[in-house]
Amino acid sequence: MALLVPALLLGGAIGSQIFGGLTPCEMCIWQRWPHGAAILLALGGYLLKGQRRLMVMLAALAIAVSGGIGVYHAGVELDIFEGLTSCASTTAGGLDTIMGAPIVRCDAVQWEFLGISMAGWNAIISLGAAALIAIGISKKGRA
Template sequence: MRDWSLAFIAALGSALMLAGALFFQYVIGLAPCELCIWQRWPHVVAFAIGLITFFFPQPGVMALGAMTMLVSAGLGIYHTGVERAWWQGPTTCSGTGDISSMNAEDLLNHIMAAPVVRCTDVAWEMFGLSMASWNAIISLALAAIWVVALRRS
């Protein structure tokens, strides 16, 4: 395979991950939480890097592709930990935070500003793994493809 072909396969994997996320959101009707949205951005960047690599198959560009997938895997692991209550997630989407000092008006504003989907809720799972867990696993596999492309360049 040529230098760019493996990078293109990795970028295509990111595009498929994005398509899957959008399918679950718009066809199945599973609204994403804030962390779910965060996990999409590295795939957008990796897809763009894959397109750049098609025209400029440089090692540095391929290394960026691998790093973006490692960021995606890290976000997936973080989100999985939030879902499984291993650690606390962002207060903006986990339903946590200190409300004891709020007056009634501030409390109502806090409730009304809260996202509909909490990051602690698992909307879908397969084989006991949530979408966040699958994102982490697949992102690690895509990072490995980027690394192989980098080593072959």
């Protein structure tokens, strides 16, 4: 679960960008980094058998961090929290490239399912998965 959940969420985010035509805002990008870290940590758990429990717990923590960022981002979308107050760009390159990039606001929902935005779904799935991983590891530790 520590490998599968972040891989599916990160894959879904990147897939929505490549195949769905959605352009991520700065806060969307923030949510991707902890999932990438969780994937690496979970893989490390397979390689470092003596440190498996620690690596999986760190992966769960990284997943929870992404979920926390998702909560904040969803709150920005719902006008509960103030979002970015400065200009941000997810486009690499010179000023001409940045000036030609689409403007994507962090407080605008680009896609939703059942009334919940992508940030909201990331928060729900990530925090739920992190909790399940932590519960599973704590139960194995008592056995």
